[in-house]
Amino acid sequence: MHRIHNERDRLLARIARLTGLSGCTGAVLCLLVPDSTGLVARIAAIVLSLLVAGAIVLHTERGELGPALGAAAAGVAAILLVGLDTPGAAGSTAIAAIAGAATASLALTLVPRRHGQLIVASLAVLVVVAVWIGAVAGRGSLLPIVAAVAGWAACGLLATWTARAIDRAADRISEVGRAHEAERLASEAESQQRQDARLLHDTVLATLSLLAHSGVGVGQAALRDQARDDARLLRQLRLGVPLEVGSHPMYAPEADEDALGSTFESVRQRFARMGLDVNWHGAGQLLLPRDSLDALLGALGECLENVRRHSGVNEADVTVTDDERAVRAMITDAGSGFQTDAVEPGRLGFAESVVGRLHAVGGRARVFSSPGAGTTVMLEVPKP
Numbered sequence: 469m470h471r472i473h474n475e476r477d478r479l480l481a482r483i484a485r486l487t488g489l490s491g492c493t494g495a496v497l498c499l500l501v502p503d504s505t506g507l508v509a510r511i512a513a514i515v516l517s518l519l520v521a522g523a524i525v526l527h528t529e530r531g532e533l534g535p536a537l538g539a540a541a542a543g544v545a546a547i548l549l550v551g552l553d554t555p556g557a558a559g560s561t562a563i564a565a566i567a568g569a570a571t572a573s574l575a576l577t578l579v580p581r582r583h584g585q586l587i588v589a590s591l592a593v594l595v596v597v598a599v600w601i602g603a604v605a606g607r608g609s610l611l612p613i614v615a616a617v618a619g620w621a622a623c624g625l626l627a628t629w630t631a632r633a634i635d636r637a638a639d640r641i642s643e644v645g646r647a648h649e650a651e652r653l654a655s656e657a658e659s660q661q662r663q664d665a666r667l668l669h670d671t672v673l674a675t676l677s678l679l680a681h682s683g684v685g686v687g688q689a690a691l692r693d694q695a696r697d698d699a700r701l702l703r704q705l706r707l708g709v710p711l712e713v714g715s716h717p718m719y720a721p722e723a724d725e726d727a728l729g730s731t732f733e734s735v736r737q738r739f740a741r742m743g744l745d746v747n748w749h750g751a752g753q754l755l756l757p758r759d760s761l762d763a764l765l766g767a768l769g770e771c772l773e774n775v776r777r778h779s780g781v782n783e784a785d786v787t788v789t790d791d792e793r794a795v796r797a798m799i800t801d802a803g804s805g806f807q808t809d810a811v812e813p814g815r816l817g818f819a820e821s822v823v824g825r826l827h828a829v830g831g832r833a834r835v836f837s838s839p840g841a842g843t844t845v846m847l848e849v850p851k852p
Contacts, residue, residue, distance in 0.1 A: 485573075488571075513550045520546070539574060540591045546566055576626065744775065746785075746786055747784070763826055763828060766821065778803070781803040786798070808836075826849060
């Protein structure tokens, strides 16, 4: 908002400087033309016009009120000096230029200021009165009166319209900014909820499923360890703490570096406790960004959980390869397999814990399976 107002003030200052200097230049040129106005009065008015020009430049550069008042005072002095000396056509035109352009340009920069309209109204009355005194006393033309009234009115209205239009635009920009911020917060909240749902599905719901089947194939110690870890997750959720990826041992390797080879060991150990042997093949150390690594490990863990629960075998193979563009993990089992077209697309286990995770980091997943022929899942995440 502050920046927009600064740009508005700079724009009005440029217009005021151009208008004011044009009025002063026109006045000086008219005063150089000999007419019934005395020579001394014309020379003094030229000097005053130049003072008006200098004060306008100073005011528009610094934005101070003092030079603006000085320009108005010098302009009034020049108007009275020429007007009281029985001006001719050239003198009357000079008065019109000073009153209707040079001094009137001050309205452009003064209106947006605090109490600016009151200041502009006072200066306008002062200039118009000076022109009227000069025109009546010197029996000059009515052109200066018309020019003074029209010039001050035009500059004042232009400044008022510009200030209000920019204020309305600034308000709309602020509204758009607030709406964008609200949308961003809502998107972040939704993303966090989806992440929480994925972790709950991969941990708590998996444990509950084991308990529902009396923990077949899993030792009591492993069940206790897994239940303890899941209870910690539930406490975090109850206290309003986001379920970060590092909240579960499956995603919290002891190694500090983000290397797939070291972090895979925690996944392998978890499933070994649950009765599924995982054979690791391929690259040993692959550096990935934290979010890509988390997504790949989360999707990998869900695929291995599906193998443990649905394949009917207790062994799976994981092969990791990479090239310049991406890291790929292939999970293969020799289990019962299934018809891929028969899987409901909205199932949380695959749609969120696998596809959703990888999609969030620009990756993808593909499934190859048929009844009696086992299953192969290809996971891919891009390299930075």
